[in-house]
Amino acid sequence: MADSAPIKDDKTPRTARGERTRRALLSAAAEEFGEKGFHEGSISGITRRAGCALGSFYTYFASKDDIFRALVADMSSQVRDHVAPRIAQARDGIDAERLGLLSFLEFARAHKEIYRIIDEAEFVDQAAYRAHYENTAARMAARLAKAAAQGDVVDDVGEVHAWAIMGMNVFLGLRYGVWDDSRPAEEVAAIANALIERGIGTQR
Amino acid sequence: MADSAPIKDDKTPRTARGERTRRALLSAAAEEFGEKGFHEGSISGITRRAGCALGSFYTYFASKDDIFRALVADMSSQVRDHVAPRIAQARDGIDAERLGLLSFLEFARAHKEIYRIIDEAEFVDQAAYRAHYENTAARMAARLAKAAAQGDVVDDVGEVHAWAIMGMNVFLGLRYGVWDDSRPAEEVAAIANALIERGIGTQR
Known part of the structure; x- marks a missing residue:
């Protein structure tokens, strides 16, 4: 892969509002994985706890x-x-x-x-x-x-x-x-x- | 369940040969779970490593x-x-x-x-x-x-x-x-x- 350009990480929030959403998702993920563990935890559980749409999740995280x-x-x-x-x-x-x-x-x-x-x-x-x-x-x-x-x-x-x-x-x-x-x-x-x-x- | 008799643990090996088989299964389980982790590890992987039949597994372990x-x-x-x-x-x-x-x-x-x-x-x-x-x-x-x-x-x-x-x-x-x-x-x-x-x- 020496000849391919490095993949640009374009998921870093560019605004204060974006940073707040990303942080809300991380806090929700701490609750979700802390309670259920990684295998049982889910992206929909995280967005529900964070009170944000599934699309917002994928703005900041790939998976x-x-x-x-x-x-x-x-x-x-x-x-x-x-x-x-x-x-x-x-x-x-x-x-x-x-x-x-x-x-x-x-x-x-x-x-x-x-x-x-x-x-x-x-x-x-x-x-x-x-x-x-x-x-x-x-x-x-x-x-x-x-x-x-x-x-x-x-x-x-x-x-x-x-x-x-x-x-x-x-x-x-x-x-x-x-x-x-x-x-x-x-x-x-x-x-x-x-x-x-x-x-x-x-x-x- | 106060009125039901306590469940007798009948899986303890009663012979030296049984104890060897149980031990072989535990060693195989250490390899299987050590390599693959609990979720990916399987009973069939354990019996394959131990070189024993599936029936033998259930003689000594319930699950x-x-x-x-x-x-x-x-x-x-x-x-x-x-x-x-x-x-x-x-x-x-x-x-x-x-x-x-x-x-x-x-x-x-x-x-x-x-x-x-x-x-x-x-x-x-x-x-x-x-x-x-x-x-x-x-x-x-x-x-x-x-x-x-x-x-x-x-x-x-x-x-x-x-x-x-x-x-x-x-x-x-x-x-x-x-x-x-x-x-x-x-x-x-x-x-x-x-x-x-x-x-x-x-x-x-």
Whole structure:
């Protein structure tokens, strides 16, 4: 296909109204796939929830697979955009991880469908699934490298630490965010953060 | 249904040969569902891989859902039975966690289908999915309590630590077991264990 022109993606909204419609469709897709799963979920279910016509759907998305892929990328970005401003207020590199987990727990409690959707990507769109975790781990590794440069954590932090801490956060979010949210999020984040502070912190 | 007699489970093999056939079907199911996923996988695909007749399948399993549920429980037990004897050889409670992760990484490398199967249970059989992680976390919490009683780890270890360490192990197994096994498992386990040793160990 070296001689064919790249296919132009002409489904990006060009107006604020178009962007609102696309966003309404993504929110409706989160509900639809979160409740029914990918296989049982349908485009007509999505447009019904969004209160828009079937034609509008195809203005922004090519297929059920296409909106699912867009939804996984969108939820991945939503987590990042929810967590990033909280982390920016951290006192230091250790506190950044506490605020990161705390705000993630809060996000998971408010968006309990996120696990179902991202986990189902493992079966529906493996590339989107890997991208979500690889991107999240890369951001975590970059934060740890910055914390090491500031002297907040030990110098030899690296990729293994990033995947380890991400894994902690994912399972704490599942257990204390989605399955049972009765325990204060601050308490869960403080316990996990003490493990990280002692585990890789320099101030001991 | 209070007046009906409980349904007797008559599918448990009564002979060694029966147990071998049941096991062959479970191994075949791990291949079938691991490659094709639950929805695309089929009973005829399982019996073909196992080299046995369709009638034999129904001697041991009632349906595709039934063998999938049995497979999730079986893989969960296989992990436990693979890891437990290694942990029993540990020098102390911290070393137990190192050997636990090391043997889990080795298991994941040898059985790369385990993630697909257990993760798909989230959609096919939510109860089996929760049982796998709740049982694994309960074993981890019991190990940590024993380590605390021995003075190897701090006294206030609890359920949050168990879910945190399980989450670390699951994501390290995905990243360094299933997706890319080029990094020595000993190295990954040693880095994670140093985090745990400093994080909750008493010998600092």
